[in-house]
Amino acid sequence: MISLLQRFEQQTLAESGQKLHQFAAELYPICRSITGDGIRRTLAMIGDRIPLQISEVATGTAVFDWTVPKEWNIRDAYIKDSAGRRVVDFRENNLHVLNYSTPIHATLSLSKLKEHLFTLPEHPDRIPYRTSYYSPKWGFCLTHKQMLALDEDGYEVCIDTTVEDGYLTYGESYLPGQSSEEVLFSVHSCHPSLANDNLSGLTVATSLARLLADIDRRYSYRFLFIPGTIGAITWLAQNTEASKRVRHGLVLTCVGDAGGFHYKRSRRGDAEIDRAAAHVLRHCEEPAEVLDFSPYGYDERQYCSPGFNLPVGCLMRSVWGTFSEYHTSADNLDFIQPDSLAKSLRACVAIVNVLEDNRRYVNQSPYCEPQLGKRNLYRTTGGDSIGTEINARLWVLNLSDGGHSLLDIAERSNIPFFIISEAARILCEAGLLSPSLND
Amino acid sequence: MISLLQRFEQQTLAESGQKLHQFAAELYPICRSITGDGIRRTLAMIGDRIPLQISEVATGTAVFDWTVPKEWNIRDAYIKDSAGRRVVDFRENNLHVLNYSTPIHATLSLSKLKEHLFTLPEHPDRIPYRTSYYSPKWGFCLTHKQMLALDEDGYEVCIDTTVEDGYLTYGESYLPGQSSEEVLFSVHSCHPSLANDNLSGLTVATSLARLLADIDRRYSYRFLFIPGTIGAITWLAQNTEASKRVRHGLVLTCVGDAGGFHYKRSRRGDAEIDRAAAHVLRHCEEPAEVLDFSPYGYDERQYCSPGFNLPVGCLMRSVWGTFSEYHTSADNLDFIQPDSLAKSLRACVAIVNVLEDNRRYVNQSPYCEPQLGKRNLYRTTGGDSIGTEINARLWVLNLSDGGHSLLDIAERSNIPFFIISEAARILCEAGLLSPSLND
Amino acid sequence: MISLLQRFEQQTLAESGQKLHQFAAELYPICRSITGDGIRRTLAMIGDRIPLQISEVATGTAVFDWTVPKEWNIRDAYIKDSAGRRVVDFRENNLHVLNYSTPIHATLSLSKLKEHLFTLPEHPDRIPYRTSYYSPKWGFCLTHKQMLALDEDGYEVCIDTTVEDGYLTYGESYLPGQSSEEVLFSVHSCHPSLANDNLSGLTVATSLARLLADIDRRYSYRFLFIPGTIGAITWLAQNTEASKRVRHGLVLTCVGDAGGFHYKRSRRGDAEIDRAAAHVLRHCEEPAEVLDFSPYGYDERQYCSPGFNLPVGCLMRSVWGTFSEYHTSADNLDFIQPDSLAKSLRACVAIVNVLEDNRRYVNQSPYCEPQLGKRNLYRTTGGDSIGTEINARLWVLNLSDGGHSLLDIAERSNIPFFIISEAARILCEAGLLSPSLND
Structure with a gap:
């Protein structure tokens, strides 16, 4: 039987990094959100690489304390000045639209318009990423420079979106092993043109699933490609029994930048996944830090809620929220490195090896x-x-x-x-x- | 219901500090000891501010391994030179008399006199504070400069004290709460003109009791104003059943100087009071250190003796014995600061808040x-x-x-x-x- | 009853150090190995100082996974050049012969000879110490300078050894105490002319046994003077019942050099011997470090194997393998200091005092x-x-x-x-x- 590490080492780090970055580049232009066609297209591209089962959960479905929201889709959005020029244009960067924006088509004065604009004064060249999933609003995100360049004028604003009954879509790839106990990998797939957060996780998880497909597995493996928060909540609500089989789990996010590793422990703090990840990072020859659990973060929030308390940690390079590119247009394809992506994949491989062989x-x-x-x-x-x-x-x-x-x-x-x-x-x-x- | 913290914050820190310092100034001149009228007068002044029950325990009463001693009272004391001048005068500073000195009236040569003098050569301007409660002696404490100024002469020494059957006196203020479980605050009240040790504790405890009187209380509160060592032993001997209701306790001492906080853990080391105090001090924005338990110190020695092992810690600013003013005339009203007293009271309030709300x-x-x-x-x-x-x-x-x-x-x-x-x-x-x- | 510490302090440190060093000097010239007359002579000299029971275990005896090897004895060994001069001579230093070398008498070219030579290029003036107990070989150890001086020539090599059926020899000194529970001291006695490793241990253990002979003992004491590895295995195999009475144990090695103390914990990590040794070293006024257990080292490897898991630690000064003199001719009588030997003995005395009085x-x-x-x-x-x-x-x-x-x-x-x-x-x-x- 060939080991996972051997499988991984059959290609060079450089080769592996190039492939990961290339897949990220293919996914980058799509305007994703927590529902809608963006995420469907993304899952289809993942499904071209690994077996993926797609679930569609109808708007209005109750999932614990939440309700699956209406489905959001977008065709176009812009702000035109009185000369008819698109001064802000969704076709240039999908971050320009407040994600989940309600539709609008109107002409507004500059001062009225400004109530719906989001900028980053401290980073005047970057577009912020903002969302309003659960409180109906419309808005645009733009660079601070763009906003300063807006003269008094009448502006035509158009956001051509629909927010209608539909579905929440997620994908899962299940690889059965000798045991029905599962190792869970969970990545959110709802972010539009943002590379580190979280195309890096999508691509690394996809490659890891491909590597795992070809080896003898002690554990069963489940890869979840889900919209953040509501996706994890939906999966847990509809798979409460399956969740009890999760013996080890890992949320992957922000694993493509040049920073050192960070592993955030599960709520349990001393689960086998916590020890395996800490051990691998201690010996990985890159800077690495282990962080205690906290209830804010990515979908470990849901897996580690007290009713579930699953042994699920979170592997990152730079920690979300701590780097200035986070949730801005600067989190682009240049911000993620082939070498970093490949070494993140290698770290996942090494962690899986520990879990598989730890007897x-x-x-x-x-x-x-x-x-x-x-x-x-x-x-x-x-x-x-x-x-x-x-x-x-x-x-x-x-x-x-x-x-x-x-x-x-x-x-x-x-x-x-x-x-x-x-x-x-x-x-x-x-x-x-x-x-x-x-x- | 108004919270304790809100009650405290109704007055400014400055106001609160002034009141605390003023009360200390009123108490300062009294010559206290472990028995006698000094402590009675002190308790009466506390009783003017909070409801206080006074106990009188007769000389000779057995309290565990100890016996309540004879009562000591003093009217005057001096050393006169042959010209009749008072070269050492109790009326100037009550530290001049060895506390619990037996009476004497005699004329002595300088060399004979010196066998009964206590000075501090390393601090020649300070009068030391010395006691001899349990071995009958007479003596004077004076500055080293005063002693060096004594010429060969015949000296009239007079210590007008009585050591007779009487009582040991202590006060307690009990505030019933929803639960009969108690929070104990214990301060010694036997020191004569010494400000940090321990008028600071007396005044802070009195103010805390006043604040607590007006709120809804989860716990019952007991404030003990007792002579050091023998007082705590007497209370424990006569209230062994009540001591079993002590769920949390704090000895207050040396809480008025300008130094940072020190909290000494109870013998248990991880009692809720230990954790509450450490938490409050960590967030108090002053320098603060947590010390392990040790069996030497103030009345936590008795509460934490192995037969009781009560969860009682000790809150201080500078630790007794570590500052040069300790047990000298330099521990005077200038040595304690209104601001330090007020912030010590605030720390006590915050600790009580934790205990009350910790569910x-x-x-x-x-x-x-x-x-x-x-x-x-x-x-x-x-x-x-x-x-x-x-x-x-x-x-x-x-x-x-x-x-x-x-x-x-x-x-x-x-x-x-x-x-x-x-x-x-x-x-x-x-x-x-x-x-x-x-x- | 006179205490062990008092017994020790009846002589000065200097006196004690001189005696220890002198005994080491007497033992130094003997060519010891894991079997044979060298170890017999060594044990006889120890037996002159303390009661010692000698055991002889026949070649071929099965001891757990091992077998008692043939007995090795040596009379002479040399390399002669064609002029008949001894260029390497066992009589000058017994490290010159690969310990347990098979016999040979032949004439070889330089290149053939070199296949059997061991040197230390990084320390060209030192002879290495090498052994080949279990794989039959012959060889010489010499300084790198000596080897470089060898010209092309025909060399007469002679190793006059016997490797024959015989016995493995060890000694034990047993001092009964009030309890049949034992304190074990174990030192290896198989090293030839090496002073710190381990004449230092032999002499300190011998002196400790003498001191213990004259006091009332709570525990029984057993001192083992045994060949490394195979000796401990043999003793454990033949005394499995006795080993269950070992309540505390200490391997002594490298206790004579000028370095600070190192105590290596037992496999249990928190045994009483671990705490006693750490406590004594913390208060010994010499640099001292406590090391975690590891399975490589001296005979604690055997005592701490999982089937026994005895509470046996190891006391050293410099740790074997970490000083450049280790296992070379530089580990000679100059390398061990009377003062270090005496203070090592004092540390053992203090550790025994803790064990005896810890109630x-x-x-x-x-x-x-x-x-x-x-x-x-x-x-x-x-x-x-x-x-x-x-x-x-x-x-x-x-x-x-x-x-x-x-x-x-x-x-x-x-x-x-x-x-x-x-x-x-x-x-x-x-x-x-x-x-x-x-x-």
Whole structure:
């Protein structure tokens, strides 16, 4: 059986990064929202790469404390000056429209118009990204420079949208494994032309699902491509039973920028996914920080609500809200790096490897050290130092009392999990180790 | 119902500080000791401000391993030189007499006299404070300069004291609450003209009791104004049953100087009072340090003896024994600051607020986040950041599973308790939260 | 009863250091190995100082996963050039022979010879120490300078060894105490002319056993002088029942150099020996570091294998493998210092004192503080500070609730154990403390 890590390493990091970035570039122009054709088109493109089951949930469906909203679609939007020139044009950048804007077609004075404009004075060249899903409003987002250039005039504003009964759409890719216990990967897919948040997550998750499709899997895997908040709530409301099978989970967001990794722990704080992610990041040779859980953030908010309390963490590079490009037009295709995307995928692969291989073993020769030398598992000339491989064997033998998992051993020894795991494989072959029956 | 914090904030810090300092100034001249008329007069002045029950315990009464001592009273004391001048005069400063000095009237040579003199060579302008409660002695305390100025001469020494069968006197102010469980505030009231140690505690405790008198109280409150050591032992010996109702307790001492706060944990180390005090000090915007329990100190020594092991900590500014003015005439009314006294009172108020409001709640909508927006409890335009108030609501909802108290939530979120508590109030009003029935 | 510390202090540190170094000097020239006459002679010299029981275990005996090897003995070894000069000579330094070398007598070209030479290019003046116990080989160890000086020539190589059926030899000194529970001291005795590793351990252990012989002992003590790895395995295989009586244990190695102390915790990590050693080192006034357990090292590897999991730590000064003299001819008698040896012995004495005196007591006057003053156990004039002795009494009284041991109290108070222990003795005499019946 070929391992996930080997599958990943069959292509170079550079190749992998290029593919990820290219897919992001294809997805970038689409005007997505939490409902509507933008998300449908996005899911179709993901479905070209991995098996994807699409769900459509009707407007008005009650999902816990929420209700599936009307479906939003947009054809065009602009502000024209009295000379008929489009001074703000949706066709140039879909961030120009307040996402979920109600339709309007009217002529307004500059001062009336300004009540519906959003800008970023501190970043005068960037268009902000703003939404109003649940309170009906119309508005435009534009650069502060654009707004300053508007003279007193009568402006024709047109937002050609519909907000009508329809559906909320999401996709899921399910890969069955030996166990019905699931590993959940969840990415939001509702953001329009924003690259790090969250095309990066969409592309990395899609590639990870492709890699996983071809290996023997201990766990079953579920990839959710859903609109933020309402999508996770809808899935949890309609799949409450399935959610109980989630043994480990990860929300992916902002995994494409040049910053170091951040892993936000699950509400539980010490779940296996928390320890696996922290371990992988500690050994990933990039700057990495582990953050405590907090209830604000992405869809871990829903998975970690007290009624569910699922072991779901969140992997990021730069943390949303902390970089100035966040939720602006500067979060574009230049802001995400092929190399960063590829290394984020590699980190996911390494985390999955830990989850798949993390088992308990029992030392079959627990009284004193077994004689590794006679099995050619030790150095031959005494007096010299031993290397990490042999040291890993000693750690695995010493702690494999049925109570310690390989991840426990990797943590306590501060040796990368994949070396500990390889030591366990070799010791099993030598008959010195057996899987614990209670695992 | 008006909260304690609101009551406190009805007057300015400056006003409050002036009142506290003025009361300290009134108490300052009295020559107190662990028994006698000095403490009686002190308690009478406290009794003018708050309801106070006075107890008199007869000399010879056995209190655990101790015995209530004879009562000490003093009228005058001096050292006169052969010219009849008072070179040391009790009327100038009551620290001049070794506290609990036996009576004497005799004429002595300088060398004989010196066997009974206490000075501070390293602080030649200060009179030390010394006591000899349990081993009968006579003596004078004076500045080192005064002693150096004494020539060979015959000195008339007079200490006009009585040490006779009488009573040990203490006062207590009891404020009943909804629960018979008590919050204990204990301050020693046996020190003569010393301001930080412990007129500061007497005045802050008196003001706190006044504030508490006018609010609805969850807990019952007991304020003890007692002589140090023997007073606490006497109260515990005679109120062993009542002591079992002490759910939280605080010894107040040295709370008037300009130094930052110190909170000394109870013997338990993780009692609710320990966590409440640490939380309040972390957010008080003054320097503050939390110290581990140790068995030496003030009356927490008795409350935290192993047979009682009560959850009683000790709030100080500068720690007794660590500042050079401690137990000298330099611990005078200039050494305590109105502003420091007022902020110490405010810290006590904030600690009481935590204790009063620290309950467990249960999220009534625990599956995913409830939709705060439709209840006007969220921001309206998406994409922007949220503030501390909304964040506090998310924390309270996320952790209110019946297992976490509001203080748990305040600690984990690092949000001040009063904001967490306000969030809980608002969420209760919105029907999203209910008090836990098991609290 | 005279205490161990008093016994130790009857001689000065300087005297003690000189004796330890002198014994090391006597042992230094012997060519030891894991079997054979070198170790027999070494044990005989130890047996001249302390009662020692010698065990001989026959070649071929199965000991867990291992087999007692053939016995190795050496008479001579050299490399002669064609002029007949000994260019490498075992008689000059017994490290010159690969330890456990098979016999050979042949003439070889330089290039063939080089396949059997070990040098240290980075330390060209030092002879390395190398062994080949379990894979039959012959070889010489020499300085890199010596090797560079070898011209093309025909070399006569002679290693006059025997590797034959015989015995593995070890010694043990058992000192019975009030309890059959044992304290184990284990030192390896298989290294040839190497001083810090491990003549330092042999001499310190021998002196410690002498000191212990003359005191009343709570525990029984067992000192093992054994060949590394195979010796510990053999002892454990043949004394599995006795090993269950080991309540505390310490491996001593590299305790003679000028470096600060290192204590490596047992596999359990929080055993009493771990806490006792850490406490003694914290108060020893030398640099000291406590290291977590790891499965590579000296014979703690065997005692801490998962089938035994004995509470055995390892006391060192410089950690083996981390100093450049390690396993080279530079680990000679100059490398170990009389003062370091004596202070290592003193640290062992202090650790044993903690183990012997660490009990639980019960405060007989647990309600409030007992009145120490009336028992002359307190200062007499109040208002001044108290010293460490009185503070220790307060700590012992406060925490002696039957749940805290004296070591718990010493740790929490950060007062040296011997002061805490003395406070307990005084309080017992005063009737204020009694040993816990459950201890």
